[in-house]
Amino acid sequence: MAEPPVLIRQDEVEDLLHYKDLIPRLEVALRKFSKLDSAEVIQPVRTTVPLQKYNGFLGLMPAYLVHEDILCTKLVCFYKRESGSTLSSTQATVLLFDPEYGNVKAVMDGEVITAKRTAAVSAISAKLLMPAKSDVLTILGAGHQALSHYNVFTETFSFKEVRVWSRRKETAERFAQSTQGHVTVWESVEEAVNGADVIVTVTGASEPVLFGQWVKPGAHVAAVGACRPDWRELDDVLMRQAEVYVDSREGAVAESGDIILSGAKVFAELGEVLNGTRPALREKTTVFKSLGMGIQDAVFAKLVFEQWKNKP
Numbered sequence: 001m002a003e004p005p006v007l008i009r010q011d012e013v014e015d016l017l018h019y020k021d022l023i024p025r026l027e028v029a030l031r032k033f034s035k036l037d038s039a040e041v042i043q044p045v046r047t048t049v050p051l052q053k054y055n056g057f058l059g060l061m062p063a064y065l066v067h068e069d070i071l072c073t074k075l076v077c078f079y080k081r082e083s084g085s086t087l088s089s090t091q092a093t094v095l096l097f098d099p100e101y102g103n104v105k106a107v108m109d110g111e112v113i114t115a116k117r118t119a120a121v122s123a124i125s126a127k128l129l130m131p132a133k134s135d136v137l138t139i140l141g142a143g144h145q146a147l148s149h150y151n152v153f154t155e156t157f158s159f160k161e162v163r164v165w166s167r168r169k170e171t172a173e174r175f176a177q178s179t180q181g182h183v184t185v186w187e188s189v190e191e192a193v194n195g196a197d198v199i200v201t202v203t204g205a206s207e208p209v210l211f212g213q214w215v216k217p218g219a220h221v222a223a224v225g226a227c228r229p230d231w232r233e234l235d236d237v238l239m240r241q242a243e244v245y246v247d248s249r250e251g252a253v254a255e256s257g258d259i260i261l262s263g264a265k266v267f268a269e270l271g272e273v274l275n276g277t278r279p280a281l282r283e284k285t286t287v288f289k290s291l292g293m294g295i296q297d298a299v300f301a302k303l304v305f306e307q308w309k310n311k312p
């Protein structure tokens with residue numbers, strides 16, 4: 001009989017996942033995902049169950065990496081929260097299976113995995129697409145993803161200035177007090193993004209908050225929120241003037257309101273750029289539209305489990 005699953009808590013996942021280990025592993029996974037005719041990665045588009053009564057969704061994100069023999073699924077609930085709500089907007093649990101027998105080997109917290117893997121993928125997009133000289137980073141939103149993006153972006157790159165905007169100024173101020181380095185708080189998005197080389201949008205918005213007319217030509221935008229077909233963070237002008245990169249084309253055309261409603265064309269998947277089959281148009285204005293993929297959770301679930309087993 002199979003062993004019962006182990007339970008890995010949020011603080012344990014936090015201690016075990018470091019960006020320096022995450023970025024190379026994610027690059028490998030993104031490359032495999034975007035290889036033409038590859039059967040190495042099996043990842044259907046997320047199944048989403050609406051929770052209308054609570055203004056939320058349950059997303060099921062299974063993935064199988066054949067070569068590494070990693071079978072995993074994340075279960076993630078995400079909500080649209082009113083301003084001032086103290087309820088969390090994302091709750092996630094990751095299940096890691098033994099693919100041969102089908103039993104669950106580990107049940108682990110998925111919130112830290114979600115925060116760190118999403119930020120690490122955005123950092124990969126910035127590494128490939130931001131202007132060669134990037135001094136100013138602006139973060140729109142001041143929640144969990146804002147902090148994980150701040151951490152990985154400041155660990156990976158050397159910005160001279162980091163700015164934050166949030167729809168409530170006090171949230172942005174709290175955020176700025178919680179970061180290791182200096183962050184300036186801005187009251188309007190227009191001012192916050194003026195002259196920015198890299199802009200990260202990590203809001204719970206369902207209407208555009210970032211407008212193309214404010215974005216410096218050649219800037220890179222990592223757009224992480226608005227993960228529903230009728231939600232927006234970016235306006236049509238920006239979506240049409242930028243070269244649009246995604247994690248998964250299939251996911252993007254099914255789930256991204258910014259892509260579907262603007263009619264913008266997807267130029268490439270990040271994995272295609274990493275594979276050298278599509279170019280990184282660094283000199284143009286670029287948008288990386290992130291939706292999140294099960295394989296990103298799967299590689300980390302395996303890493304967490306292995307490290308947890310080997311803990312002294």
Ligand SMILES: NC(=O)c1ccc[n+]([C@@H]2O[C@H](COP(=O)([O-])OP(=O)(O)OC[C@H]3O[C@@H](n4cnc5c(N)ncnc54)[C@H](O)[C@@H]3O)[C@@H](O)[C@H]2O)c1
Binds near residue numbers: 081089291293
């Ligand atoms: N692409 C991915 O892989 C991925 C992964 C996880 C989360 N997300 C999405 O990223 C976003 C941020 O997630 P989080 O965990 O940081 O959430 P969070 O609740 O911790 O923070 C959300 C932030 O957005 C702000 N906000 C909420 N509604 C807004 C609105 N209407 N206009 C402007 N700002 C608004 C909040 O004030 C807060 O600062 C969410 O949309 C979430 O669904 C995407």
Ligand SMILES: O=C(O)[C@@H]1CCCCN1
Binds near residue numbers: 059076090227293
């Ligand atoms: O890939 C994810 O984990 C997220 C969760 C929340 C909504 C969008 N995608």
